[in-house]
Amino acid sequence: MREPVEKLIDLYQEHLFAAAFSICKNTSDADDVVQDTFLKYHMSSKQFSSTEHIKAWLLRVAINKAKDVNRSFWKQRAISIDEYTELVSDTSGVEDANVLSEVLKLPLKYRIVIHLFYYEDYSISEIAQILKITESNVKVRLSRGRSLLRDNMQEDLVYD
16 A cells, blocks of 8 residues: 555654654754655655554654664754744643653653653554564553653652
C-alpha cells in the first residue's frame, strides 16, 4: 500500500513536527526533519500494510532523523523552552506550559516515550514496535520518566 505524499503531509505533518521538535527543541531543525522524512517516504519503494503502518514508519524515521540532527556539529546553539511550549501545546494554559517545560527537561529516552504515549496516544506495544525495544522497556521508561517528571515538578512547587 502506498499513499500519496500530499495526503500524508495533511494527515501527519503536525504529529511528525511535534515528535521532531520534542527531540530537536528547535523549529527550523524540526521543519527540516519533517521535510526529510516525507522526502525519504517519497523516494522509498517500501510497501506498507496499512495507514497505521505508514504513520509508525514516518514517526520512526522522524525520530531517527531528529536524533541525527542533535548529534550533528551544528547543534551547538541555544534552545528556547518557551518556543517548544507554544508550538506543541494546543491548550495554552499555564499548567500545560509547565508540564511541557518539565517534559522537555527529561533525558531523551524518557522524553520520546512520554511524547509517543501521552501526545500521540500510542499504546505500549505500538511504542515498542516504533522504537524497536521491548514492551517491558517501554513500561520502565514510562515509569522512570513519570517519576522524574513528578520529582522535578514537586521541586518547582517547593521553590516557588
